[in-house]
Amino acid sequence: MTVVTGSTRKPLVLVVDDFADNREMYSEYLSFSGYEVIEARNGKEAVDAAQERQPDIIIMDLSLPVMDGWEATRRLKADDRTRRIPVVALTGHALAGHSKGAKEAGCDSFLAKPCLPDQLVAEIRRMLEAGKAVVKAKGTR
Amino acid sequence: MSAAVPTQNRIGAESSRESTAAARLALAEILLFSDDPMECTRATVDWLADRGGARKAICALIQGDSGALQHVAASGVPEGQLESLHLALGKPDHPLVFALSGRDPVTLGKSTKRNGSREDPWRSDFLAIPLPLSEKREARQGLLLVSPSRCEPEATWAAELLGQKIARLRAAAALAEGEHKLQREREMLLNIINASPDPILLTDPEGRMIISNARADALFSSREGESEGRHRAVTLNNMLFSATLSQQAIDESGGARRELLLVSPSEGSDLLFELLSSVVQHPREGTCVVSILRNVTDLRAATEQIEENYRRLKMAEADVRAERDRLDLIIDSVADPILVTDPSGKILLMNSPAERLFTAPQSEETAEAERAVRSNDAHFSSFVSNLFLTGSGMRWQGEIPLTLPSTLQPLPVEAVAGKVLSEHGEVTAVVTILHDRTEAIEKGRLYEQLKAASEQLEEKVREATGELVRRNELLQRQHLALEQASQLKSQFLANMSHEFRTPLNAILGYTSMLLQGVSGDMPPAQRNKMLRVDSNARHLLSIINDILDISRIEAGKMPLHVEDFELPALIAELLEEVEPLIQKAKLQVLTDLRHAATLVRSDRQKVKQIVLNLLTNGIKFTPQGEVKVIARVDEDEVRIAVEDTGIGIAVQDYEKVFEDFRQADSSVTREYGGAGLGLAICRRLARMLDGRIELESRLAVGSTFRLVIPRRGKR
Numbered sequence: 001m002t003v004v005t006g007s008t009r010k011p012l013v014l015v016v017d018d019f020a021d022n023r024e025m026y027s028e029y030l031s032f033s034g035y036e037v038i039e040a041r042n043g044k045e046a047v048d049a050a051q052e053r054q055p056d057i058i059i060m061d062l063s064l065p066v067m068d069g070w071e072a073t074r075r076l077k078a079d080d081r082t083r084r085i086p087v088v089a090l091t092g093h094a095l096a097g098h099s100k101g102a103k104e105a106g107c108d109s110f111l112a113k114p115c116l117p118d119q120l121v122a123e124i125r126r127m128l129e130a131g132k133a134v135v136k137a138k139g140t141r
Numbered sequence: 142m143s144a145a146v147p148t149q150n151r152i153g154a155e156s157s158r159e160s161t162a163a164a165r166l167a168l169a170e171i172l173l174f175s176d177d178p179m180e181c182t183r184a185t186v187d188w189l190a191d192r193g194g195a196r197k198a199i200c201a202l203i204q205g206d207s208g209a210l211q212h213v214a215a216s217g218v219p220e221g222q223l224e225s226l227h228l229a230l231g232k233p234d235h236p237l238v239f240a241l242s243g244r245d246p247v248t249l250g251k252s253t254k255r256n257g258s259r260e261d262p263w264r265s266d267f268l269a270i271p272l273p274l275s276e277k278r279e280a281r282q283g284l285l286l287v288s289p290s291r292c293e294p295e296a297t298w299a300a301e302l303l304g305q306k307i308a309r310l311r312a313a314a315a316l317a318e319g320e321h322k323l324q325r326e327r328e329m330l331l332n333i334i335n336a337s338p339d340p341i342l343l344t345d346p347e348g349r350m351i352i353s354n355a356r357a358d359a360l361f362s363s364r365e366g367e368s369e370g371r372h373r374a375v376t377l378n379n380m381l382f383s384a385t386l387s388q389q390a391i392d393e394s395g396g397a398r399r400e401l402l403l404v405s406p407s408e409g410s411d412l413l414f415e416l417l418s419s420v421v422q423h424p425r426e427g428t429c430v431v432s433i434l435r436n437v438t439d440l441r442a443a444t445e446q447i448e449e450n451y452r453r454l455k456m457a458e459a460d461v462r463a464e465r466d467r468l469d470l471i472i473d474s475v476a477d478p479i480l481v482t483d484p485s486g487k488i489l490l491m492n493s494p495a496e497r498l499f500t501a502p503q504s505e506e507t508a509e510a511e512r513a514v515r516s517n518d519a520h521f522s523s524f525v526s527n528l529f530l531t532g533s534g535m536r537w538q539g540e541i542p543l544t545l546p547s548t549l550q551p552l553p554v555e556a557v558a559g560k561v562l563s564e565h566g567e568v569t570a571v572v573t574i575l576h577d578r579t580e581a582i583e584k585g586r587l588y589e590q591l592k593a594a595s596e597q598l599e600e601k602v603r604e605a606t607g608e609l610v611r612r613n614e615l616l617q618r619q620h621l622a623l624e625q626a627s628q629l630k631s632q633f634l635a636n637m638s639h640e641f642r643t644p645l646n647a648i649l650g651y652t653s654m655l656l657q658g659v660s661g662d663m664p665p666a667q668r669n670k671m672l673r674v675d676s677n678a679r680h681l682l683s684i685i686n687d688i689l690d691i692s693r694i695e696a697g698k699m700p701l702h703v704e705d706f707e708l709p710a711l712i713a714e715l716l717e718e719v720e721p722l723i724q725k726a727k728l729q730v731l732t733d734l735r736h737a738a739t740l741v742r743s744d745r746q747k748v749k750q751i752v753l754n755l756l757t758n759g760i761k762f763t764p765q766g767e768v769k770v771i772a773r774v775d776e777d778e779v780r781i782a783v784e785d786t787g788i789g790i791a792v793q794d795y796e797k798v799f800e801d802f803r804q805a806d807s808s809v810t811r812e813y814g815g816a817g818l819g820l821a822i823c824r825r826l827a828r829m830l831d832g833r834i835e836l837e838s839r840l841a842v843g844s845t846f847r848l849v850i851p852r853r854g855k856r
Contacts (some may be wrong), residue, residue, distance in 0.1 A: 019647070029650070039544065063639065092646065114649045116650060116652050117654055
């Protein structure tokens with residue numbers, strides 16, 4: 001996998017949400033915040049897009065038509081090509097079972113809706129920094 | 142006795158006269174000093190041979206015991222001839238018997254010739270001289286035979302001397318024998334009276350002892366050296382005896398019986414005697430009294446014993462009577478009729494309950510009552526006879542249909558009859574106890590009723606149980622439906638929450654983006670309005686969150702995470718979170734954590750949520766002044782109080798503030814915001830932690846809300 005260095009290349013974020021307003025709201029804000037964004041409306045599209053585009057991070061709504069977020073995450077994590085992409089689960093279901101299920105499916109982090117755009121950006125940054133640190137640590141070895 | 146017996150000296154020799162006298166003196170001397178007839182006889186025979194000139198001499202004496210003639214001493218005669226001398230005197234024609242019968246000496250040869258006895262050994266020249274008994278010459282003691290006959294003068298003299306000597310000796314012997322016999326008889330007599338167990342006395346009429354036996358001596362005589370007591374007793378006895386005897390003499394009733402009380406000299410105890418005395422006329426002693434005493438002390442004791450026994454018997458009889466009276470009382474006090482009959486069925490004894498059945502009532506002796514009694518008697522007799530008809534059994538049990546004579550009501554009784562056996566095993570009586578069956582029958586009837594009722598009840602219970610089962614099933618179905626409904630409600634709320642959040646997410650997101658100037662700067666008027674949108678959207682979100690919390694708690698889906706933590710850190714976090722609020726309210730928020738250092742075990746997140754809510758409320762409802770957070774950890778409890786100087790709550794509203802969607806005043810909601818669910822959630826959460834929320838407040842002074850939870854939570 002290519003290592004993204006510096007700001008020469010914008011990080012690619014895959015935003016998965018079936019509710020267009022939210023999806024577009026995050027897309028706009030992420031673009032505004034300096035990220036390249038691709039979108040998916042359900043789990044199936046998300047898996048396909050991830051395999052095709054190899055995003056740096058995936059923002060995954062869990063309640064999705066066609067294929068839900070948990071199933072999509074499991075598939076991504078079961079696929080060698082997409083396994084290393086961090087998945088941030090984002091759901092309006094605040095019940096305890098949801099975050100637990102998300103962790104089990106393989107999500108790397110969990111955010112509850114409502115989630116303000118700047119909160120999401122802060123989380124993406126944190127995750128990417130952590131990923132870089134891991135990569136750096138591996139690279140120096 | 143004189144030895145100088147005049148003799149006829151036919152020898153006539155002057156020269157031998159002197160020597161003859163000396164020889165006779167010698168024999169006389171021997172005979173004088175001898176007491177033995179044998180010795181005298183022998184000496185005489187020897188003298189005749191030595192000094193009397195006899196060639197043969199024999200002396201034969203008639204033996205006192207056999208009456209036969211037997212030789213005693215002999216000289217110069219062969220043994221064979223002596224044996225024939227032993228002969229009985231029953232032969233009068235025997236020459237010796239003949240000689241014995243006369244007084245004078247007989248020459249045997251002549252006499253035998255005359256009698257014609259040819260075979261007599263004494264035919265020869267023996268001179269037979271009878272021994273005289275006394276001076277009267279009665280010859281019956283024996284014979285002195287000498288030969289030759291010329292020595293007749295010496296022999297005659299010696300025979301006379303010996304005869305007299307033997308006669309004297311024999312007389313003396315006979316006398317001695319008589320005296321001895323008398324003595325023996327006397328001793329025997331004494332022994333006889335001594336052998337008598339009764340004292341026997343022979344006294345003169347004044348009571349002076351003449352003869353007494355040993356028993357009498359023990360009572361009436363004492364010796365020197367014996368005890369004073371005995372002496373006195375003897376004296377007293379003598380006086381008593383004399384007095385009794387003299388009294389008897391006055392009565393002149395010889396042979397009368399009297400009682401005489403004496404003292405035992407050896408033991409000092411009283412002895413009672415029966416005195417039997419009789420007067421005896423003695424030829425020499427004159428009038429004597431013979432007294433026989435019989436000890437009747439034991440007899441008296443025996444009599445007394447009999448009397449005592451009789452008295453005891455009387456007492457025992459009284460006891461038995463008392464016992465019987467008591468038994469009667471007991472039997473009478475038994476409510477059940479009891480009858481005692483003899484084996485033939487005749488009633489011997491019955492108690493009052495039995496009398497009511499088997500005797501006609503005194504007052505109203507109606508014919509019906511008497512008929513009832515007779516009928517009862519007949520039934521009873523027939524019942525008792527069963528006891529004997531059925532063999533060896535000791536008991537017989539059965540029912541008798543009796544009639545109560547007083548009311549003529551039928552009285553069914555259960556009867557138990559038992560045999561009373563004597564110690565020999567014979568039936569002496571029959572005891573029968575009757576037991577009124579009326580009650581038992583009534584009970585039986587009631588029991589049957591009860592059983593029927595019970596069965597009905599059972600049936601009803603069965604029906605009811607069936608109904609209950611049906612209802613239970615219904616309830617179970619309803620419960621399941623409810624559970625499903627509850628599930629559905631929870632699911633619905635969760636979905637609602639999700640459905641609310643999704644558009645709210647967009648509202649908040651876009652508002653935030655606009656306020657951040659993502660789409661360019663806004664004029665201040667627009668920006669203010671956008672801030673209002675943002676604020677209301679956040680309020681809506683908080684209401685949605687509260688509703689979700691309550692629905693989660695109600696559905697039991699609020700997880701509890703118990704851990705150890707410290708309060709100071711938790712409160713610091715809280716203060717940090719409410720800092721913007723504090724800034725806005727311009728209040729002073731103080732903390733007192735001096736006693737909060739100890740570790741606490743509970744759900745940290747829930748504790749934080751509760752205190753945050755209380756603190757937010759405090760800030761919200763305190764226009765001015767201060768809010769204090771005071772934490773205190775004790776051994777068992779944790780207390781976190783939030784004190785404010787705010788508007789306060791009226792006492793009657795204390796409970797209201799904890800209700801869902803309520804604030805003390807509905808107008809407050811508009812003024813202070815919030816859905817009014819905060820305290821309701823706090824109270825539910827505190828209960829989850831096994832704790833409570835306490836409230837102290839005064840209107841316009843301030844309120845204190847205090848969370849109290851156990852220091853060591855269980856879950």
